Amino acid sequence: MSGERILVNGNHAAAYGVRLARPMVVPVYPITPQTPIVEKISEFQAEGQMEVELVTAESEHSAMSACITASLTGVRVFTATASQGLMLMHEMLHYASGARAPIVMVNVNRTIGSPWGFWPDQTDSLAQRDTGWIQYYCESGQESLDTILQAFRVAEKVLLPAMVVHEAFYVSHSLEVVEVPAQELADQFLPPFTPPHRLDPEIKESWGNTVNQDMFYRHRKTLGEAMDNALAAAKEADADYRALVGRGYGIIEEYRCDNPEIIIATMGSMTGTAREAVDELRAEGLAVGLLKVKLFRPFPLKDVRRALTGVPKVVVLDRNFAPGTGGFLHQEMKAALYGMSDGPEVHGYLAGVGGTNIPPAKIKDMVREALAEKAAAEPVWKG
Amino acid sequence: MSFDVMDYFRQETLPHIWCPGCGNGIILRDFAVALERLNYPRDEVVIVSGIGCSSRAAGYLNFDTVHTTHGRALPFATGIKLANPNLKVFVIMGDGDSSAIGGNHLIHAARRNIDLTAIIFNNNIYGMTGGQFSPLTPRDKKATTAPYGMIEQSFDICRLAEGAGATYVGRATTYHNQLLTQLIIDGAQNPGFSLIEAVTHCPTSYGRRNGMASPSDMVRWQKDNAVWIDKVRAGKAEVKDGQFTIGLLHRHEAPEFTQAYMEVIKRARGQE
Numbered sequence: 245m246s247g248e249r250i251l252v253n254g255n256h257a258a259a260y261g262v263r264l265a266r267p268m269v270v271p272v273y274p275i276t277p278q279t280p281i282v283e284k285i286s287e288f289q290a291e292g293q294m295e296v297e298l299v300t301a302e303s304e305h306s307a308m309s310a311c312i313t314a315s316l317t318g319v320r321v322f323t324a325t326a327s328q329g330l331m332l333m334h335e336m337l338h339y340a341s342g343a344r345a346p347i348v349m350v351n352v353n354r355t356i357g358s359p360w361g362f363w364p365d366q367t368d369s370l371a372q373r374d375t376g377w378i379q380y381y382c383e384s385g386q387e388s389l390d391t392i393l394q395a396f397r398v399a400e401k402v403l404l405p406a407m408v409v410h411e412a413f414y415v416s417h418s419l420e421v422v423e424v425p426a427q428e429l430a431d432q433f434l435p436p437f438t439p440p441h442r443l444d445p446e447i448k449e450s451w452g453n454t455v456n457q458d459m460f461y462r463h464r465k466t467l468g469e470a471m472d473n474a475l476a477a478a479k480e481a482d483a484d485y486r487a488l489v490g491r492g493y494g495i496i497e498e499y500r501c502d503n504p505e506i507i508i509a510t511m512g513s514m515t516g517t518a519r520e521a522v523d524e525l526r527a528e529g530l531a532v533g534l535l536k537v538k539l540f541r542p543f544p545l546k547d548v549r550r551a552l553t554g555v556p557k558v559v560v561l562d563r564n565f566a567p568g569t570g571g572f573l574h575q576e577m578k579a580a581l582y583g584m585s586d587g588p589e590v591h592g593y594l595a596g597v598g599g600t601n602i603p604p605a606k607i608k609d610m611v612r613e614a615l616a617e618k619a620a621a622e623p624v625w626k627g
Numbered sequence: 628m629s630f631d632v633m634d635y636f637r638q639e640t641l642p643h644i645w646c647p648g649c650g651n652g653i654i655l656r657d658f659a660v661a662l663e664r665l666n667y668p669r670d671e672v673v674i675v676s677g678i679g680c681s682s683r684a685a686g687y688l689n690f691d692t693v694h695t696t697h698g699r700a701l702p703f704a705t706g707i708k709l710a711n712p713n714l715k716v717f718v719i720m721g722d723g724d725s726s727a728i729g730g731n732h733l734i735h736a737a738r739r740n741i742d743l744t745a746i747i748f749n750n751n752i753y754g755m756t757g758g759q760f761s762p763l764t765p766r767d768k769k770a771t772t773a774p775y776g777m778i779e780q781s782f783d784i785c786r787l788a789e790g791a792g793a794t795y796v797g798r799a800t801t802y803h804n805q806l807l808t809q810l811i812i813d814g815a816q817n818p819g820f821s822l823i824e825a826v827t828h829c830p831t832s833y834g835r836r837n838g839m840a841s842p843s844d845m846v847r848w849q850k851d852n853a854v855w856i857d858k859v860r861a862g863k864a865e866v867k868d869g870q871f872t873i874g875l876l877h878r879h880e881a882p883e884f885t886q887a888y889m890e891v892i893k894r895a896r897g898q899e
Contacts (some may be wrong), residue, residue, distance in 0.1 A: 274756040274757070274759040274772070275692075275756060276755070276756055279759070283771055284773065286774070290774050290775075299758065302728060302762065303697075303698065303727065303728040304728075307640045328678075328696060332697075333729075353709060357696060359692060
C-alpha cells in the first residue's frame with residue numbers, strides 16, 4: 245500500500261492532501277497565490293476523483309461564513325486563502341472557533357497591503373494567532389499534504405478549526421517530488437467526521453445565541469481547554485501518522501541539537517534553509533542546532549522550554565513583522581522562556597520580511613553575529 | 628496644442644503588465660482622452676482603483692492615484708470626496724471587484740448619489756487570478772471554476788446601478804471607444820454617481836475558453852452584439868438574446884450626497 249510519487253508544486257501537493265481527507269464542502273474565493281489549490285480540487289471534482297460541493301463565494305468573508313455553517317451540519321469542510329483574503333475573513337475566524345467548527349484551511353503566506361506585493365511573508369497568518377485556530381507552519385508541499393490530514397484529525401478531535409500554512413512561491417509554486425499516501429491509509433488515519441452535535445432538524449440544536457457573562461466566561465474557558473488539548477492531540481496524530489504512513493514531523497523538530505552553543509529557531513520554509521546552514525556550520529566545527537516550530541497554536545511551550553534548557557543562545561529568525569514589537573516568533577519565544585534559570589539568551593532577527601531572499605550564507609553570518617554579540621531587547625533587521 | 632496621450636502616463640511604469648491582446652489599454656487611452664477634453668486642473672483629479680487587472684490602470688496614470696483593496700475602491704473614493712468635495716474623483720474597478728466582493732459598496736454609492744465617476748472594466752472574468760467566473764460571467768460561459776459552463780445568472784451592472792439610484796449610467800465597449808470617451812466625459816460632468824461600463828476583451832482568461840481565442844474575435848463579437856440604445860428606443864433595432872445595449876442608458880436628476888451633506892451642516896449651524 246505504498247503511496248504514489250508525483251512531481252507537483254506545493255499548492256497541488258496540498259490539494260492531494262485535501263482529496264485524501266474527503267471533505268464534503270469546499271467554499272472558496274480565488275486569490276493569488278492560493279488559487280492553484282482550489283483549481284486542482286475543481287479538477288479532481290470534475291474528474292470524479294472527489295465527491296465534494298465546491299462553492300465559489302463572492303468574497304472570502306462569505307466563503308468562511310459558508311465554511312462555518314457547512315461544518316456545523318456535521319460534514320468535513322476545507323477552504324484555502326491567502327493574505328488579504330485571510331484579512332477579510334478575520335471576523336469569521338473568531339466565529340468559527342467560537343462555534344467550534346473544525347474547518348481546515350490552507351493559508352498561503354503572502355505580504356499584506358499596502359503596498360501591494362505577492363511575496364512570502366508570514367505576517368498574514370501570524371496576525372490571526374489569537375483567533376482560536378490551531379496553526380501549523382510547513383516547509384514543503386509534502387509536509388503540507390501530510391499536515392492537512394493531521395490537522396483534520398486534531399481539529400475534529402478537539403472541535404477547533406485549524407490552519408495549515410505554507411509560504412508563497414518558495415513552497416506554493418515550487419515543484420518537488422511528493423509521495424501521496426494510499427487512500428486506504430488516509431481513511432484509516434482519518435475516519436469519517438460524525439460529530440454528536442450538529443445542525444440537524446432531528447437533533448434540534450442551535451448555534452450563536454446570545455449568552456450572559458457567566459456563560460460567555462465558561463465558553464471561553466472550554467475553548468481554551470480545547471486548545472490546550474490540541475497539543476496532545478497533535479502529538480498523537482503525528483505519531484499515528486508516522487506509524488501508518490512512515491512520515492512524521494513532531495510539533496517541534498530538533499535538528500542536530502546535541503550540545504549546541506547556539507540554536508536557530510524558525511518556522512516555515514526558512515527551516516529548510518537553516519538546516520543547510522546548520523550542516524555547513526557543523527562541518528566547520530561550530531556546535532549549532534535548529535529548532536523548527538511547526539505547531540504555533542497552541543504554542544508548544546513545554547516542548548520549547550525543554551528543547552532549549554541549558555542552551556546558551558537561541559537566534560530567532562522571523563519572516564514576519566509586527567510593528568512595535570518585532571517578529572512574532574521572537575515575542576512568543578521570549579514569553580515561553582521567561583523565568584527559566586537555565587534558559588538561553590534570545591536574539592531576534594527579522595530575516596526575509598517582505599519575501600527577501602535569505603540564503604544559507606546569510607543565516608551563517610547571523611549565527612556568527614549572535615554568538616559574538618549580546619542580545620538586544622529590540623528586534624534587529626537583517627534583510 | 629497637439630495632444631500627446633503619453634503626457635497622461637507615468638512613463639516609468641510602462642510597459643504595462645496586461646496580456647497581449649487585452650482591451651484594458653484601449654479603455655485607459657479613452658480615459659486619458661476624456662481627461663484631456665475635460666481639462667480639469669490635474670491636481671484636482673484623483674483616481675482610485677480596487678484590485679484586479681483593471682485596477683493596475685491607476686498606477687499608470689500621472690495623477691494623484693490610490694490603488695486600494697479588493698472591492699473597496701468606492702469606500703476609499705467616498706472618503707476622498709467627502710474630505711474634499713471639490714476634487715474630481717474617478718473610480719476604476721473590474722467586474723469581480725465591483726459586483727462581487729465590492730457589490731455592497733456599489734449599490735450604496737449609487738443609492739447615495741455621491742459625485743463619483745465609476746468606470747467598470749468588464750471582461751466577464753477574474754482575469755488576474757486565472758479565469759474564475761465573476762457575477763458578470765454570462766450564463767453557460769466557461770471559466771476555470773465553471774468548466775462545464777456558468778450556471779448562475781449574471782448581473783446587468785448598468786441596470787443594477789440604475790435600480791440602486793445612479794443618476795448617470797452608460798455602456799460602451801473597447802470597439803466603440805469614441806462612445807466610451809464621450810460617456811466618461813458626460814459621466815464626469817454629471818453631478819452625482821455615474822457608472823460607465825466598459826465591456827473589454829480578455830482573450831487570455833475568457834476568450835480562449837469561450838470560442839474567441841484571438842482579440843479580434845472578441846472585438847468582432849462586441850461589434851456584432853452591441854446594439855445602440857438610441858436605435859432601440861426609436862424602434863429601429865431590437866436586442867436579441869445574448870446581445871446588449873450601448874450608449875447613455877439612464878439619466879435622472881437627484882440630490883448629490885456631498886452637497887446634501889454640506890447643506891445639512893449649514894442647517895444645523897443655523898446658517899441658512
